[in-house]
Each structure stands twice: as C-alpha cells, then as structure tokens.
Amino acid sequence: MKLVTSRRPVHRALAGMGALVASSGAALAAAPKIDSGDTAWMLTSSALVLMMTIPGLALFYGGMVRRKNVLATLAQSFGATCVITVLWMVIGYSIAFTNNSDAGLQQFIGGFGYLFLRPMGLNATNALAPTIPESVYMFFQMTFAIITPALIAGALADRMKFSAFLWFMGLWLIFDYCPIAHWVWGNGWLGGMGALDYAGGSVVHLNAGTAALVTCLMLGKRKGYGVDNMAPHNLVLSVIGASLLWVGWFGFNAGSAATSNVNAGMAAAATQIATAAASLSWMGAEWIIAKKPSVLGMISGAVAGLVAITPASGFVDPTGALIIGLAAGVVCYTSAVWVKKMIGYDDSLDAWGVHGVGGALGAMMTGMFASNAINPSGKGWLIDGNFHQMYVQFVDVAAVFAYCAVVTFIILKAIDMVIGLRVAPEVEIEGLDINLHGETVHG
Numbered sequence: 001m002k003l004v005t006s007r008r009p010v011h012r013a014l015a016g017m018g019a020l021v022a023s024s025g026a027a028l029a030a031a032p033k034i035d036s037g038d039t040a041w042m043l044t045s046s047a048l049v050l051m052m053t054i055p056g057l058a059l060f061y062g063g064m065v066r067r068k069n070v071l072a073t074l075a076q077s078f079g080a081t082c083v084i085t086v087l088w089m090v091i092g093y094s095i096a097f098t099n100n101s102d103a104g105l106q107q108f109i110g111g112f113g114y115l116f117l118r119p120m121g122l123n124a125t126n127a128l129a130p131t132i133p134e135s136v137y138m139f140f141q142m143t144f145a146i147i148t149p150a151l152i153a154g155a156l157a158d159r160m161k162f163s164a165f166l167w168f169m170g171l172w173l174i175f176d177y178c179p180i181a182h183w184v185w186g187n188g189w190l191g192g193m194g195a196l197d198y199a200g201g202s203v204v205h206l207n208a209g210t211a212a213l214v215t216c217l218m219l220g221k222r223k224g225y226g227v228d229n230m231a232p233h234n235l236v237l238s239v240i241g242a243s244l245l246w247v248g249w250f251g252f253n254a255g256s257a258a259t260s261n262v263n264a265g266m267a268a269a270a271t272q273i274a275t276a277a278a279s280l281s282w283m284g285a286e287w288i289i290a291k292k293p294s295v296l297g298m299i300s301g302a303v304a305g306l307v308a309i310t311p312a313s314g315f316v317d318p319t320g321a322l323i324i325g326l327a328a329g330v331v332c333y334t335s336a337v338w339v340k341k342m343i344g345y346d347d348s349l350d351a352w353g354v355h356g357v358g359g360a361l362g363a364m365m366t367g368m369f370a371s372n373a374i375n376p377s378g379k380g381w382l383i384d385g386n387f388h389q390m391y392v393q394f395v396d397v398a399a400v401f402a403y404c405a406v407v408t409f410i411i412l413k414a415i416d417m418v419i420g421l422r423v424a425p426e427v428e429i430e431g432l433d434i435n436l437h438g439e440t441v442h443g
Contacts, residue, residue: 032130034123039132041260042140048251049143053150054081056248060241060303061154064232064296064349068431069158070441079162080150080169087170088142089117096178097126097141097186107189110182128185129258140255141181148177148204154351155212158222158230159428162436164421168411172211176407180207180400194389195396196370198267199256201311201363202400209356210404212347218412219421221346223428235295242299246275249306253313267313270321271306274313277325278305282333297333300354304332307358312366320369324362332358360397367393 058077065073084092094114100106101113113119117138124134149169156165183190184197197203222230232238253271257264282301283293308328309321316324336353347353367389415421422428427435434440 032125034125034133035131035259038259039136041264042129042132042136042255042258045251045255046136046140046143048248049140049147049255050081050248052245052248052252053077053143053147056241056244057147057150057153058241059237060245060299061157061238061349063234063237063239063241065157066230066431067233067441068433070233070433071437071439072162072432073153073157075162075437076153076165077150079166080153081146083166083169084146084149084173085142087173088138088145091115092145092173092178093117093138093141095174096145096181097128097138099187106187107192108183109179109188110186131259137258140258144200144204144252145173145177145181148200148208149173149211151205151208151351151355152212152215154349154355155216155347156219157348158432159219159422160215161420161423162432164415164419167415167419168215171411171415172408175411176211176404177203177207180403183399184396190396190399193395194392196315196366196389196393197311197363197396198314198366199253199310201307201359201366202396205307205310205355205359206363206397206400207359207404209352209354209359210401211408212351213345213356214405214408215412216347216352217345218409218416222348223425225346232296239295239299242302246302246306249275249310253310257314263314266317269318270313270316271309273318273321274309274325274328275302275305277322278302278308278329278332281326281329283329285330285333286337300336300350301329301333304328304354304358307355308332308362308365310359311362312369315366315370317369317371320365320371323369324365327365328358328361331361360401363397364390364393 054077058074061077062070062073091112094112094117095110098110098114100109100111120134120138122133122135125132126134126137129137149172152168152172153165160168181203182188184195184203185191195202224230249271250268254264254268257267279298279301282304283298286297287293305325305328308324309316312320312324332354335357336347336350340347340350340353370389412421423432423435431440
C-alpha cells in the first residue's frame, strides 16, 4: 500500500506532462506559420508601393511644375524617402504598430519597445500579419509611411525651403502619421470603433490632403500666381508618373490584405475598375465644361479614383467600386478646379482637391457600399442596412481632419519660427533648382 500510495503523485505528474505536451502540440498546430507565398506577395507589394513614391510620385509632380523647379520637386520625393525610412526604423514603426503597456495610452499611441527595431528577429511575426515575417510587415508599412507625407509636396511646390521640407517630413511623420496609423490600424480607438479603412483613405490620403491644405494656406500663394504662366512643363513625365502610380497601387491596395488570398484579388479588381471609371468621369466633366478632355485631367482623374477606392478596396464588390470611381472623378474635378478657383488658395498640384477630398469621399462611400460578401464584419449600409457604419466613418474622417490640421499648423509654425518656411522672393523667381541644389534641367 505504501508503494502504491507513493507512486500516485508520480502518475499524476506524468499525466499532467502528457496533457501539457498534447495541448502544446495542438496550440502549435493552430498557431499561424510564416507562409512563403504570403511572404513573396508582401515583398512584391512593398516594392510596388515604394515605386509609387520614387519614381512614380516624383515624376508625376515633377512634370507638373515649371522647368526651373523640376529638380527641386524630384528632390523632395527622394529626400522624404530617405528621412522617413530612417525615422521609421528608429521610432516610427514602434509607436504606430506595437502595443503600449499602458492600456489607456494604447488607444492613442503605440509603445517604445521596438526602438531601432532591436527585438525584431528573423522569425518574428506581428499579430496584425501573422503569416509573414515581421521584418516584411514593417517594410510594407514603411512604404506607406514614406508616400503619405511625400504627397503633401504637391501643395507646397515652387516655394518651400528644402531644409524646412525635410524637417517638416520628419516631424509630421512622428507626431501626425504614426498616431493616426495607430488609431486606425494599430489597435487604437478608431479601429476599435469599427472604422473601415482598408488601405489608407483617412490614414494616408485625407491625412496628407489636410496637411497639404494647411501648408499651402500658411505658405501663401506663389509669386505671379494668377498672372504668370504656371502650366506643367512636361506632361510626358506626369503621364509616366501617373502610370507608375496606377501599377504600384495594386501593391498598395491588394497588398493590404497582408496575404495572397481572395481579398487581395477582389481589392485588385476594385482598384482597376474604380481608377478607370474616375478617369472617364473626370474626362467627361471636363469635356462638358472646358470643351476639351485634357491629358492632365485624364491622369488626375485616375489618381482621384485610386485615392477614393483605397479605403474601400477590400470591402466592396465591383459594382461598389464602379460607383465610387465615377463619383470620385466628378467630385475631385469640381474641388480641384472650381472650388479652388472660387476660394482662391494656391494648392500648386491639387493635393487637397485630389487626396484630401478623394480620401474623405472614399472613406464615407466605404460605409455606404461595404458588402457582407467581402467584409466579414458585415457593416455595410446600402447593401447590408447598417446605418451606424456611416456614423463611424464620419467620426473617422472628422477626427483625422481635425487632428491633422492642428498638428500640421503647430509643426509648420515652429519650423517657420526657427529656420523659416519659404524661400526668398528672388530665389522663387529665379528658380529653386539652381538656388537650392546648384543644378538645372537642360534641353
């Protein structure tokens, strides 16, 4: 009896160990594993999104400015890419996409545990994208962080100091983009409310467009605005840039699935449909009003469609994408051409009219056309009858606009007080290329 009694605890321990091993095996079997197909797709998507900034955005903007400012405009896209890459590695990714140890702060900002990406190992994953290495997810999000502030350059073209521009890019990334990205995508308060933003209608485009509007208002109009000829110097460059943006946008939208699944396929299809529809509707509106369909209008309409479908691409079906695209072309044309002329502000390359207005429109229409068949949360309105989603989308748009406007104003005011924002009048008249960079475009 003593022998049996003494063995009973041993049997219990062995049984417990067996159960532990069995449960651990089940957990390991259930845990997502790094998938080579998903990883390959996300690496490709990251490269496509990076191509959107350099050379896509650089050429798109560079072709629309005057010849004397082409290199300065290209330098802004290139310089922003370099500054933001380093800052994203040092602090940006950490505060945007990692959890804050303080539950209250977690709603508004991420933590500081990933400074310099030090804890990131080869096999590390992020819960937001568990089937790809965290290094790939970080890189993909880095390309989003790069293009968002770079878009603002469209409103400040021809008149901002390069030094001020670089400071602005860095500060705006840390104090504006990273918090808003966390709110929506990093387990923050807007995402918790149920805001739908598949690839950046509010985080990227409304955010950048709002900053663009504030920047151009604070800088003031270009010398000779409304008097001098400020037509694009080389629309061939702009068409090439817009074409690269169009192709790169498939990485932007379809890549936001973070996996090579059916959602990525539908996002790609929706992106193509909306882009073509918006280009046609902008072209049609311009044809009716200005009597000629301009090449600049065609490519601007395409970009407007890309912007508007961005928040909706993973949530809507092809019909929703078509309607969003048609609406974006007309609404953004009206904003970029007629509203700007009526109010009189100098948004050089229509960053607010296309990205700000298009981003807000797309965010609201996402709430209207999100479909249960595409969106697992089932929060559509016209299709699925959820009017509450429209309220959530409105809160998303209003919060991003208000926060961005205030933060952008503060950052620009601080930079202006320290080093100044705008180049000297004589520099602006002669051109930024020769004065800021010591080079010119010949031929």
